[in-house]
Amino acid sequence: MKKLELHWKILIGMVFGLLFGFGMTQISWGTGFVVDWIKPLGDIFIKLLKLIAIPLILASLIKGISDLKDISKFRNIGLRTIVIYIVTTIFAITIGLLLVNTLQPGDGISEETITKITETYANDSEVQSKIAEAGRQKSSGPLQFLLDMVPDNAFKALGNNKLMLQVIFFAIFMGISMLLIGEKKARPLKKFFDSINEVVLKMVDLIMLTAPYAVFALLASVVVSSNDPDLLIALLKYAGVVVLGLIIIIIFYTLIVATYTKKNPFWFLKQISPAQLLAFSTSSSAATLPVTMERVEKHLGVDKEVSSFVLPVGATINMDGTSLYQGVAAVFISQALGFDLTFGAQLTIVLTALLASIGSAAVPGAGMVMLVIVLESIGFPPDKLAIGLALIFAVDRPLDMCRTVVNVTGDATVAMVVAKSVGKLGKPHVREWDDHIDEVSNTNE
Numbered sequence: 001m002k003k004l005e006l007h008w009k010i011l012i013g014m015v016f017g018l019l020f021g022f023g024m025t026q027i028s029w030g031t032g033f034v035v036d037w038i039k040p041l042g043d044i045f046i047k048l049l050k051l052i053a054i055p056l057i058l059a060s061l062i063k064g065i066s067d068l069k070d071i072s073k074f075r076n077i078g079l080r081t082i083v084i085y086i087v088t089t090i091f092a093i094t095i096g097l098l099l100v101n102t103l104q105p106g107d108g109i110s111e112e113t114i115t116k117i118t119e120t121y122a123n124d125s126e127v128q129s130k131i132a133e134a135g136r137q138k139s140s141g142p143l144q145f146l147l148d149m150v151p152d153n154a155f156k157a158l159g160n161n162k163l164m165l166q167v168i169f170f171a172i173f174m175g176i177s178m179l180l181i182g183e184k185k186a187r188p189l190k191k192f193f194d195s196i197n198e199v200v201l202k203m204v205d206l207i208m209l210t211a212p213y214a215v216f217a218l219l220a221s222v223v224v225s226s227n228d229p230d231l232l233i234a235l236l237k238y239a240g241v242v243v244l245g246l247i248i249i250i251i252f253y254t255l256i257v258a259t260y261t262k263k264n265p266f267w268f269l270k271q272i273s274p275a276q277l278l279a280f281s282t283s284s285s286a287a288t289l290p291v292t293m294e295r296v297e298k299h300l301g302v303d304k305e306v307s308s309f310v311l312p313v314g315a316t317i318n319m320d321g322t323s324l325y326q327g328v329a330a331v332f333i334s335q336a337l338g339f340d341l342t343f344g345a346q347l348t349i350v351l352t353a354l355l356a357s358i359g360s361a362a363v364p365g366a367g368m369v370m371l372v373i374v375l376e377s378i379g380f381p382p383d384k385l386a387i388g389l390a391l392i393f394a395v396d397r398p399l400d401m402c403r404t405v406v407n408v409t410g411d412a413t414v415a416m417v418v419a420k421s422v423g424k425l426g427k428p429h430v431r432e433w434d435d436h437i438d439e440v441s442n443t444n445e
């Protein structure tokens with residue numbers, strides 16, 4: 001019998017998770033049961049993915065760079081990646097602004113709804129902590145991001161998942177230095193990292209065996225902790241505009257893949273789908289990164305020289321879904337609260353949402369923190385910030401899930417484009433989790 005493909009297994013897990021979650025909300029002890037007994041299983045899965053993210057980035061980037069035959073190739077890959085990331089992000093924000101200005105979702109919100117939402121969420125500790133976090137991020141100088149990128153202690157950087165850019169910096173620095181000492185001297189280290197890289201990719205295969213059960217747990221816990229359904233309905237038009245924008249961006253990616261790399265866009269989406277489904281279930285591009293890397297290298301055929309740089313950098317700085325959302329949310333809040341936006345203010349949104357998406361951490365809810373900075377940049381009254389955030393808070397988690405899918409798909413698209421442009425898009429070489437199992441089993445015979 002033909003084996004069920006991974007993305008179908010994950011999808012089935014997600015559907016069962018949703019149904020189970022809804023079922024449990026109907027039982028008095030259901031929510032507590034899911035939180036105590038089901039959610040930890042999903043959390044363990046996310047922890048396992050995060051566990052291997054840093055070793056994977058380090059090993060694959062060092063290997064990728066030290067495999068280069070000349071350094072100028074790396075400059076080429078780097079420049080193209082950054083330029084394409086910026087262009088696609090500006091495109092995404094522009095689409096968001098066009099949609100929100102044409103469809104005006106904020107005008108349909110009644111005073112009553114605003115009051116109800118404000119009472120429910122404006123003093124919510126999560127809303128307040130996002131405003132406080134934004135305040136901390138904003139108080140830094142203009143070159144702070146450069147400063148933050150350079151580690152002063154390699155082991156400290158390697159020991160903190162939030163310092164991914166520092167790890168990337170260290171790996172590039174080391175990879176380039178390995179190139180410069182010459183092939184012979186660098187060989188042992190290269191072999192070492194090569195081997196780590198293979199082992200970590202095998203870990204991804206093993207972790208992915210549990211993915212269908214993990215997404216079941218993750219979605220069940222999202223459902224039991226979701227907000228008042230009435231509020232979700234009041235915000236349906238706003239959520240619809242964000243989702244419509246995200247769909248347009250996905251179509252845009254598939255067009256790029258079809259026209260530039262000449263690959264079938266449905267094939268592209270199918271190969272990347274396990275990463276997209278995980279992005280949806282975890283709301284975190286960083287947690288999804290190991291799977292994105294595995295899919296892009298093994299299933300789409302992008303060479304490690306490209307993917308090992310484009311994907312980790314993309315997970316931290318390229319967030320088209322998040323930036324589209326920031327544009328839509330900023331204008332929606334202004335419309336709903338009667339704050340007039342000039343054309344200049346909308347241009348400011350393009351610029352700040354671009355910077356904000358670069359600065360957003362690749363974790364759940366990070367986009368909302370940066371939204372505060374976007375709102376402040378257009379002169380939004382500070383005393384109304386909490387009300388503004390409260391307005392969109394109820395639907396933030398489902399939208400976060402959707403925008404993370406776009407963020408991850410965008411990284412994979414750019415990896416394909418850059419690989420094609422430097423002649424590094426080859427044939428996929430798919431492996432199974434147990435492709436060497438014969439060698440290690442039956443050893444007693």
Ligand code: ASP
Nearest residue numbers: 284285322362363366367
């Ligand atoms: N959760 C998103 C990500 O990890 C970031 C955000 O939009 O909040 O890509």
